[in-house]
Amino acid sequence: MGAAFTLRGVVIGAKNHRDQDAIISILTPNQGVVSAMVPGAKKHSSRLASMATPPILADLVLTDSKGFYYLKEGEAVESFRGLYSSFEALTCASHILEVVRDTAIDPESGSALYPLILYVLYDLSSHPEKYRQIVAAFEWRVMDALGFAFDLSECDCENPDSMPTRAFSYTMCRLYCSKPGCVSKAKDYRYISLGCVEALKYIRSAPLERLSAFHAEKYVLDDLCAVTHRYLCERLEKSYDKMLILDTLPPV
Ligand SMILES: [Zn+2]
Numbered sequence: 001m002g003a004a005f006t007l008r009g010v011v012i013g014a015k016n017h018r019d020q021d022a023i024i025s026i027l028t029p030n031q032g033v034v035s036a037m038v039p040g041a042k043k044h045s046s047r048l049a050s051m052a053t054p055p056i057l058a059d060l061v062l063t064d065s066k067g068f069y070y071l072k073e074g075e076a077v078e079s080f081r082g083l084y085s086s087f088e089a090l091t092c093a094s095h096i097l098e099v100v101r102d103t104a105i106d107p108e109s110g111s112a113l114y115p116l117i118l119y120v121l122y123d124l125s126s127h128p129e130k131y132r133q134i135v136a137a138f139e140w141r142v143m144d145a146l147g148f149a150f151d152l153s154e155c156d157c158e159n160p161d162s163m164p165t166r167a168f169s170y171t172m173c174r175l176y177c178s179k180p181g182c183v184s185k186a187k188d189y190r191y192i193s194l195g196c197v198e199a200l201k202y203i204r205s206a207p208l209e210r211l212s213a214f215h216a217e218k219y220v221l222d223d224l225c226a227v228t229h230r231y232l233c234e235r236l237e238k239s240y241d242k243m244l245i246l247d248t249l250p251p252v
Contacts (some may be wrong), residue, residue, distance in 0.1 A: 006059060019042065030114075033110060035153060044147045059077060129228075152200055166197055169187060171187035
């Protein structure tokens with residue numbers, strides 16, 4: 001075994017390995033995602049089992065053996081306990097982790113996503129009832145962090161109509177007003193309220209600790225969740241469907 005070293009990171013995934021072990025994925029502030037074996041993680045008596053239960057922010061002691069890391073010790077810094085009080089929040093956390101596992105593919109993207117996922121998981125754990133706007137804010141900021149920023153400037157006709165809506169174009173990644181000559185350029189689009197446009201602008205520029213600190217009426221939130229989710233799925237070319245189950249729940 002090589003020398004032990006300490007690492008702080010968020011455990012974003014865990015896979016069973018053989019009968020009793022697990023391999024965890026740790027998102028770090030500047031080394032991207034690091035994988036490590038957690039021996040005996042599945043044993044009832046394991047003191048390391050909680051380190052293989054994502055999400056958790058922890059200080060981890062790893063050793064290197066033939067180029068593979070083994071977890072020796074782990075101390076939780078934040079275990080996001082509030083997530084476990086809400087089926088909705090836990091489902092959203094699982095969606096967020098999936099997106100981060102797919103997109104933190106190098107140290108650069110990992111560094112961009114690290115503070116975002118920490119704030120978002122903490123927010124979700126503290127305010128599980130705000131899960132819809134927290135997920136929408138996460139999805140929108142992930143797009144910015146990964147270089148898929150949508151253009152929120154006004155319709156390019158210079159004289160937009162006075163309708164209280166804009167066409168959110170998935171094809172052109174920008175907004176259009178509803179004049180026939182403009183909306184025809186939008187191709188594949190959804191009409192969203194001006195309140196939704198304002199929310200998208202707010203999320204883009206808000207400090208991370210204020211990301212979900214906006215008030216939105218239900219119709220605004222419906223637009224917001226619809227466009228951020230579909231925009232994310234289209235840009236990342238994957239159908240993220242973990243949250244579909246929430247649509248089957250009775251309204252709160
Ligand atoms: Zn226009």
